[in-house]
Amino acid sequence: xSIPPQEWFEMREIRRRRIANGVWIPLRLAxxxxxxxxxxxxxxxxxxEELYFANSVAFPEASRAxxxxxGWMDIGLIHSAGPYAFKDSYKPCEVYQRDDEEDLGVSFxxxxxxxxxxxxxxxxxxxxxxxxxxxxxxxxxxxxxxxYIDVVREVHNDKGEMKGFLIRSDFLRDYxxxxxxxxxxxxxxxxxxTLLDASHISWVETGLADEQRHDRFxxxxxPTSADGSLLGGVAVxxxxxxxxxxxxxxxxxxxxxxxxTDGRSYQFERKGETVTRVDGELWREEWIEPAPRSLxxxxxxxxxxxxxxxxxxxxxxxxxxxNDEDIGRYLWFNPRVVPALAGVRGAGMEWYTExxxxxxxxxxxxxxxxxxxxxxxxxxxxxxxxxxxxxxRIWAAHNILPDGGVSSELLAAQMRSRPxxxxxxxxxxxxxxxxxxxxxxxxYGVPIxxxxxxxxxxxxxxxxxxxxxxxxxxxxAKDIARLTADRLDVTAMYKAVGKPDRTLGSLKSLEWxxxxxxxxxxxxxxxxxxxxxxxxxxxDAHLPQSEIAQAFALVGLxxxxxxxxxxxxxxxxxxxxxxAIRTTLNTGQR
Numbered sequence: 129x130s131i132p133p134q135e136w137f138e139m140r141e142i143r144r145r146r147i148a149n150g151v152w153i154p155l156r157l158a159x160x161x162x163x164x165x166x167x168x169x170x171x172x173x174x175x176x177e178e179l180y181f182a183n184s185v186a187f188p189e190a191s192r193a194x195x196x197x198x199g200w201m202d203i204g205l206i207h208s209a210g211p212y213a214f215k216d217s218y219k220p221c222e223v224y225q226r227d228d229e230e231d232l233g234v235s236f237x238x239x240x241x242x243x244x245x246x247x248x249x250x251x252x253x254x255x256x257x258x259x260x261x262x263x264x265x266x267x268x269x270x271x272x273x274x275x276y277i278d279v280v281r282e283v284h285n286d287k288g289e290m291k292g293f294l295i296r297s298d299f300l301r302d303y304x305x306x307x308x309x310x311x312x313x314x315x316x317x318x319x320x321x322t323l324l325d326a327s328h329i330s331w332v333e334t335g336l337a338d339e340q341r342h343d344r345f346x347x348x349x350x351p352t353s354a355d356g357s358l359l360g361g362v363a364v365x366x367x368x369x370x371x372x373x374x375x376x377x378x379x380x381x382x383x384x385x386x387x388x389t390d391g392r393s394y395q396f397e398r399k400g401e402t403v404t405r406v407d408g409e410l411w412r413e414e415w416i417e418p419a420p421r422s423l424x425x426x427x428x429x430x431x432x433x434x435x436x437x438x439x440x441x442x443x444x445x446x447x448x449x450x451n452d453e454d455i456g457r458y459l460w461f462n463p464r465v466v467p468a469l470a471g472v473r474g475a476g477m478e479w480y481t482e483x484x485x486x487x488x489x490x491x492x493x494x495x496x497x498x499x500x501x502x503x504x505x506x507x508x509x510x511x512x513x514x515x516x517x518x519x520x521r522i523w524a525a526h527n528i529l530p531d532g533g534v535s536s537e538l539l540a541a542q543m544r545s546r547p548x549x550x551x552x553x554x555x556x557x558x559x560x561x562x563x564x565x566x567x568x569x570x571x572y573g574v575p576i577x578x579x580x581x582x583x584x585x586x587x588x589x590x591x592x593x594x595x596x597x598x599x600x601x602x603x604x605a606k607d608i609a610r611l612t613a614d615r616l617d618v619t620a621m622y623k624a625v626g627k628p629d630r631t632l633g634s635l636k637s638l639e640w641x642x643x644x645x646x647x648x649x650x651x652x653x654x655x656x657x658x659x660x661x662x663x664x665x666x667x668d669a670h671l672p673q674s675e676i677a678q679a680f681a682l683v684g685l686x687x688x689x690x691x692x693x694x695x696x697x698x699x700x701x702x703x704x705x706x707x708a709i710r711t712t713l714n715t716g717q718r
Contacts, residue, residue, distance in 0.1 A: 130165060130166055130171045130172065130173070131171070131172050131173060131323065131325075131328070132163070132165055132173065132176070132321050132323075132406075134328060134329045134330060134331075137321075137347050137407070137408035138336065138345075138347060139319060139345070139408050142317055143338075143345060143410060146414060147182075147315065147414050147416070148415065148416050148417070150297060151296065152294040152295065152296060153184075153295050153297050153300055153311070153313065153416055154182035154292060154293070154294055154313065154315070155182075155183075155184050155236050155237045155293040155294070155295055156182065156184065156205070156239070156250070156293055157180060157181060157182040157183075157283060157291065157293075157294070158205055158292060159179070159181070159283060159285075159291050159292060160177055160178070160179055160180075160285070160291075161177065161180075162176075162178075163175075163176040163177060163178070163321060169324070172323060172324045172325055173322070173323060173324075174321075174322040174323070174324065174403060175322045176319075176321030176322060177320060178318065178319050178320075179316065179317065179318040179319075179320075180317055181204065181205050181315070181317075182204075182205075182292070182313060182314065182316070183203055183204050183205050183237075183313075183314055184203070184237075184311050184313045184314070184416075185203045185207070185224045185232075185233045185311070185312050186234050186235075186236065186304065186307070186309040186311045186312070187224075187232060187312060188233070188308060188309055189308070189310075191232045192310065194226070194232060195232065195233065195312050198226065198312065198314075199314060199342070199411070199413055200314045200315075200316055200411050200413070202314075203224070203312060203314045204316060207224070207235075208239055208241075209221055209222065209235035209238045209239070210238060210239075210240070214228065214229055216229075217229050219231075221235075221238050222234045222235055222236070222238070222253060223235075233312070234307075234309070236252065236256050236293075237250060237251070237252060237253070237293050238250070238251045239251075247289060247290075250282075250292075250293070252269065252280060252293055256303055257269065259303055259306065259425045260279060260299055260424060260425065261273050262279055262280065267282040267284060268280070268281055268282070269281075272474055272490060273490050273492060273516070274490070274516070274518055275472035275473050275474055275475075275489060275490065275518075276473040277296075278296065279295065279299045280294065280295045281293070281295075297416075298419070299424070300416065301416070301417070301418055301419035302419050302421075302422050302423060302424045302425055303422070303425055304417075304418035305419045305420070305422035305425075305426065305428075306422040306425035306426040308418070309418060310415050310417055310418055311415070311416035312413060312414075312416075313414050313415075313416060314411075314412070314413045315410070315411070315412045315413070315414070316409070316410070316411055317409070317410040317412075318409045318410075319407070320405065320406065320407045321405070322352065322403055322404070322405045322406075323403060323404050323406060324403055325404075326349055326404035329349060329406060331347065331349075332406070333349075335347060335349070336348075342412065342413040342414070343412050343413075344410070344411045344412075345408070345409065345410045345411075346408075346409055347406070347408040347409070348406075349404050349405065349406045349407075350404070350405060351402045352403060352404070352405045353401065353402070362395065362396055362397070363394075363395050364393065364395070364396070365392075365393040366392050367390070367391035368389065368390060368391065369381065369388060369389055370387075370388050370389060370390050371388040423516075423517065429448070430517050433446035433448050434447050434517065434520045434521060434524050435447065436450065436459050436512065436524060436527050437459070437460070437527050437528065437529055437530075438457055438459070438509070440530050442529060445509075447512070447513040447520055448513070450509040450510060450512070450513035451510055451513035451514050455509050455513075457508075457509040458506050458507065458508055458509060458530075458534045458538075459506070459508075459509050459523075459527060460500075460504050460506060460527070460528050460530045460531060461504065461505040461506075461507065461523060461526045461527055462504070462526040462596075463499075463503055463505055463592075463596060463692050464596045465505055465522065465523060465525075465526035466487055466505065466591070466593035467593060467594065467596065468522050468525070469487050469488070469519075469522055472489045474489065474490050474491065475487070475488060475489050475490075476488055476491065476588075477588075477591065478494075479551075479554055479555045480496075480541070481537050481547060481548040481550045481551065481552065482537065482548065482551060482552050482553070483499040483500075483535055483536075483538070483550070483552070484496070484498045484499070484535065484537045484538050484541055484547075484548070485497060485552065489519045489522065493515050493519060495507055495511050495512065495515070496538070497535075497538070498534065498535025498536075498537055498538025498539075498541075499535055499592075499692070500533055500534060501532050501533065501536075502690060502692075503592075503690045503691070503692025503693055504531060504532055505526075506534045506538050507523075508538075537550070553592075553696060553699040553702075553703050554590060554591050554592070556703040556707075557590065557608075557611075557706070558587060560703050560706040561577065561611075561612070561706055563710055564576060564709060564710040565577050567710060567713060567714060568624075571624075571713070572620065572623060572624040573623075574623060575617065576616060576620055576621065577616060577617060578615050578616075578617045579615075580615075583611070583615070586607055586610050586611050589607045590604065590607050590608055590611055591695075591699075592604075592693075592695040592696040593692065593695075594607075594695060595691040595692055595694060596691070597691065598691070601691055601694060601695055601698075602664055602665075604698065605661050605664035605667065605698065606664075606665040608661050608698065608699065609665040610665075612658060612661070612702060612706075613634050613635050613661075613662045614634065616634035616637065616638055618632070618634055621637050621638060621641045622637070624641060625640070625641050625644045628640050635655055635658060635659055635662060638655060638709070639652060639655050642654055642655070642709065642712055642713075644716070645712055645715070645716030646712055646716075654708050654709055654712065655705065656682050656684075657683050657684060657701035657702060657704070657705045658702060658705050660679045660682025660683035661679075661683055661698060661702060663675070663678075663679040664676065664679045664680070664683070667679070683697075683698055683701050684697070684701055685697050685698060685701075
């Protein structure tokens with residue numbers, strides 16, 4: 129519709145919604161948006177805009193009764209939080225005072241008026257930032273301890289000017305609970321438009337009003353000119369001084385009186401094309417109540433608990449009962465839990481031995497894990513139970529019945545205090561490639577691998593837990609190929625031993641290089657696992673099964689083993705290949 133309908137001015141959809149029920153709560157807001165309707169004489173809509181203003185002050189229970197009486201004129205945008213020095217006291221910027229020197233509440237947003245020529249600077253409470261553990265990223269404040277989730281969003285207009293702060297409701301309520309406060313939000317909403325014809329609005333003559341306690345709405349229409357000026361009679365009064373002496377270089381003017389002033393008044397009729405301005409306005413005050421508990425700031429126990437399967441009969445125990453160093457129980461998890469954890473921003477993984485390591489959603493909460501003989505993940509129950517609840521939910525979603533026993537290397541480390549003297553192939557692959565790169569640079573003056581910004585990201589994806597299904601096993605092969613064959617520098621190899629008489633790919637060029645130190649058959653054998661992995665990279669492009677099977681055979685995988693074991697073996701095969709290549713090059717230089 130090209131003309132704003134009556135319902136738009138009545139704001140019924142806005143009036144139905146409560147701020148307290150929203151995901152994002154305005155702490156302070158001064159937002160002006162243009163009409164969602166085309167403007168111009170041809171559309172019948174000359175001008176208009178929509179305003180959304182809000183401000184908030186938090187109050188302790190002792191001040192709640194007085195705060196109930198405060199409205200838009202007390203805590204709305206007209207209230208600008210800031211410091212003030214009285215003769216005998218000082219009001220910090222966060223303190224709200226209705227009457228001088230009487231503290232009633234606290235503000236969380238402060239607008240600083242720097243001076244003429246400078247835009248107003250809006251500040252978010254440092255206490256709120258530090259209590260919730262937030263850091264700023266552009267126009268957003270995020271919490272790294274919860275996967276960098278957005279907690280506070282800055283609102284800017286098209287010119288980049290600050291126009292407000294919105295905060296995620298559950299984080300705000302957690303903070304309010306810790307400080308034993310409730311937030312009072314005062315809101316003013318307006319929808320206005322200047323129309324050539326407002327006859328479709330039923331209350332254009334009478335207006336519309338709906339007033340309740342802390343909730344007042346009114347709509348009205350009145351004639352105006354096209355430029356927004358009021359029509360009708362206008363009275364003008366002018367006054368001036370009569371004792372001005374232009375020749376007096378240092379004039380001093382006495383107080384005004386009838387002898388040194390004069391004036392005149394007159395009236396005129398402002399005429400023009402009559403149009404109609406239609407306004408809908410809403411004033412509302414709401415309470416945002418604190419949460420029953422403060423899990424983040426105060427560290428309260430959660431109201432509900434998450435349970436985990438603890439034995440083969442499927443018996444479950446709540447995490448609060450498992451949160452004990454002496455619990456003596458292990459939990460089993462589907463290996464899909466690792467990609468789920470790794471999908472959280474700030475997550476990471478580190479290997480300790482061949483089948484143990486640690487994984488985390490946030491660096492403050494690493495979890496020591498082991499991989500058992502079936503490729504399942506084992507974790508000591510207490511290590512999961514002590515995690516923040518949002519992380520426990522990820523683990524609980526992948527908790528399964530025990531099977532295959534507990535990882536022998538995890539038991540060796542945690543129960544026997546004898547960590548295994550083994551290395552994970554994921555770490556061995558990276559270390560062997562790095563050593564080969566260093567040796568090649570030492571011998572020939574240039575590294576054998578090309579390095580780019582995505583190398584670290586690709587390397588972080590090369591782990592056995594990628595193989596949660598057949599397709600992801602092939603995706604792992606593709607990333608190993610990207611990390612290995614695709615980064616081989618053909619020019620560097622040709623510089624070392626000369627260029628062949630035909631164009632070769634990266635692996636064939638490496639085979640040409642090795643052929644200068646061992647027989648052609650031996651060179652081909654050294655590269656066989658890497659060739660198989662390279663061919664598997666196309667496995668998700670619907671290659672014939674016979675070709676995929678042949679590629680798996682080149683890698684040397686046991687297809688009857690579990691997918692996690694196959695992925696581990698694939699990485700191990702690549703690591704062993706580079707170890708052998710490195711040995712061949714070093715031996716050939718002696």
